[in-house]
Amino acid sequence: MSIALVIPDRKLDQLQQKLQQQLPGVAIEIWPDVQEPEAVTMAVLWRQPPGCLSQMSNLKALQSFGAGVDNILIDPTLPDLPLARIVDPMLTQSMLQYLQGVVQHYQLRLDEFSAQQRKQIWKARSPRKLQFICVLGLGELGQAVASHFAGLGFVVSGWSASQKTLAGVQCFAGETAFSDAVGDADLVICLLPLTALTENLLDQQRMALLKPGVILVNVARGAIVDDLALLQNLDSGHIAAACLDVFRTEPLPTEHPFWQHPAILLTPHISAVTNADTAVAQIAENYRRSLAGLPLLNLVCQQRGY
Ligand code: NAP
Numbered sequence: 378m379s380i381a382l383v384i385p386d387r388k389l390d391q392l393q394q395k396l397q398q399q400l401p402g403v404a405i406e407i408w409p410d411v412q413e414p415e416a417v418t419m420a421v422l423w424r425q426p427p428g429c430l431s432q433m434s435n436l437k438a439l440q441s442f443g444a445g446v447d448n449i450l451i452d453p454t455l456p457d458l459p460l461a462r463i464v465d466p467m468l469t470q471s472m473l474q475y476l477q478g479v480v481q482h483y484q485l486r487l488d489e490f491s492a493q494q495r496k497q498i499w500k501a502r503s504p505r506k507l508q509f510i511c512v513l514g515l516g517e518l519g520q521a522v523a524s525h526f527a528g529l530g531f532v533v534s535g536w537s538a539s540q541k542t543l544a545g546v547q548c549f550a551g552e553t554a555f556s557d558a559v560g561d562a563d564l565v566i567c568l569l570p571l572t573a574l575t576e577n578l579l580d581q582q583r584m585a586l587l588k589p590g591v592i593l594v595n596v597a598r599g600a601i602v603d604d605l606a607l608l609q610n611l612d613s614g615h616i617a618a619a620c621l622d623v624f625r626t627e628p629l630p631t632e633h634p635f636w637q638h639p640a641i642l643l644t645p646h647i648s649a650v651t652n653a654d655t656a657v658a659q660i661a662e663n664y665r666r667s668l669a670g671l672p673l674l675n676l677v678c679q680q681r682g683y
Contacts, residue, residue, distance in 0.1 A: 379404035379416045380664060381433060384423040384442055392653055399661035419664050427452045438667035440660050443651050444468060444517070446677050447571035447598060461663050461673040465655040469521045472596065472649040476522055476566060479620050482642070483507060483564065483592050488618055492639060507592075508532055511562035514569035514597065515541045515548065516683070518649070522566060534558050556586045564592040571598035572682030581606040590617045596648045599624035604635070611640045622648040 380396065380403060382389050393405045406412060408425075414432035423442040430436060431454065441449055441462040449455065482488065484507050493500055508531060512523040515537040527533040527545035535543060536558035540550040549558035559565055565587060569575045579593070580603040587593070593616055595602050604625060610616040620642040621635065627646055635641050663673045677683060 378418045378668070379406055379413065380419045380421060380660070381406045381408050381411050381414075381417045382421045383408040383425040383429055384421065385426065387423075392657065395653060395657040396660060399657055400664060403664070419660075419667055421660055422449045424448045425452060427454045430454070430456060438663060438673055440663055440673075441677070442656060444649070445570060445598065446683065450679060450682055457679075459667070459673050460677045460679055461659075461675045462677050463651055463656050463659055464517050464675045465652055465659075467652045467655055468649045469518055472518050472568075473521060473525050475596065475622070475644075475648040476594065477525075479594055479642075480507065480510070480526070480564065482620075483618065488640075488642060507563045509534070509561050509563045511536065511559045511565045512546075513558075513565065513567045515543065515546075516568070516570070519566075519568040522568060532561075534562065555583065559583075559587055559591075562588060562591060564594065567593070567595045567597045567601055569597050569601055570683035571600055574682075575601050577601070577603045579603060579606070581609070584610045584616065587616065589615055592616070592618045592620070594620045596622045599627070604633075608634055608638065611638060616640075618642070620644075622646055 382392060382405065389407050393407060396405050406417065408429060411417060415434050417433040418435055418437045419440060420430055420433060420436060421440045421442055436456055436458055439458050439460040441460065444463055446460060446462050484504050486502055486505050489502065510526045510531045511534045512519045513536050515523060515535040519535060520543060523533050523535045523543060523546045533545065534547045534549060535541065536549045536555060538550065541548040567579065569578065578601050584606055607619060611619060618640045622644045623646055629635060635643060659674060666673055
């Protein structure tokens with residue numbers, strides 16, 4: 378019995394070693410050099426090429442190497458097996474730190490001062506009034522983010538598919554409540570998963586429901602935002618600024634207009650990166666569970682896509 382790491386374009390020696398320490402005696406194979414595909418019972422996946430699991434005829438469980446699973450579920454050849462994802466307090470901590478920095482960046486008008494600096498303009502301005510934050514998606518990350526900013530004294534609303542109750546956060550659920558959730562927000566943070574229902578969710582129509590002068594932060598997945606609609610709304614000033622950590626195509630193609638747009642702050646998908654140690658502990662535990670016939674930790678509902 379063995380585990381296959383199917384995570385193309387990444388150095389996996391350390392992950393392999395750490396996993397080996399947790400599971401002595403279990404072969405940890407790195408795809409595409411899998412010696413005995415029929416011995417593999419668990420595949421650890423991230424952006425796997427379609428068809429790559431076809432030889433692994435005894436697979437029992439699938440494990441995402443990250444919090445998201447959209448890049449895994451997109452594979453039409455994916456076997457119908459339990460799929461788990463990583464849920465990690467360190468990942469949440471890293472997302473909170475990133476968003477804290479982003480909110481302060483805009484509160485302090487560092488975006489505007491940086492533009493002024495490039496034109497050698499000396500002009501003092503008081504901090505931006507940023508009181509109301511809306512968090513789209515109230516899952517593992519969204520709930521932590523909403524509670525964090527509520528605890529700091531911001532007025533916070535949250536939006537999810539099913540109704541939530543969260544101390545200090547005004548919670549809204551479902552399509553019809555979207556405009557109420559976002560309507561007063563000075564800054565909107567997207568922490569939705571990418572699914573058939575959320576692809577292009579932030580399109581021209583929904584952007585029109587945002588408050589004029591809003592700041593949009595996307596740390597979820599690029600394809601949730603309609604790129605063209607975002608550019609049009611930034612150009613018109615309806616959206617004052619956007620901070621983007623995720624993109625439809627990554628790395629962002631050099632010719633993409635986001636690179637040069639003066640109202641966009643762009644980071645290369647670094648807001649919350651999977652911690653190898655936590656991931657290894659969860660992968661090992663799920664491996665043991667799959668052999669014992671127990672339900673995996675942090676199971677994903679493949680039908681709804683998250
Ligand atoms: P999660 O626990 O699965 O939560 C997803 C939330 O979105 C849930 O509250 C869900 O509502 C809501 N939702 C899903 N579809 C919806 C819809 N159609 N309308 C309204 N709400 C909807 O996910 P998470 O762990 O918080 O992570 C969120 C996403 O962040 C991940 O999927 C991943 O794409 C992204 N991410 C990015 C980074 C990065 O480095 N940038 C790192 C980690 C994760 P219900 O609770 O009612 O189901």
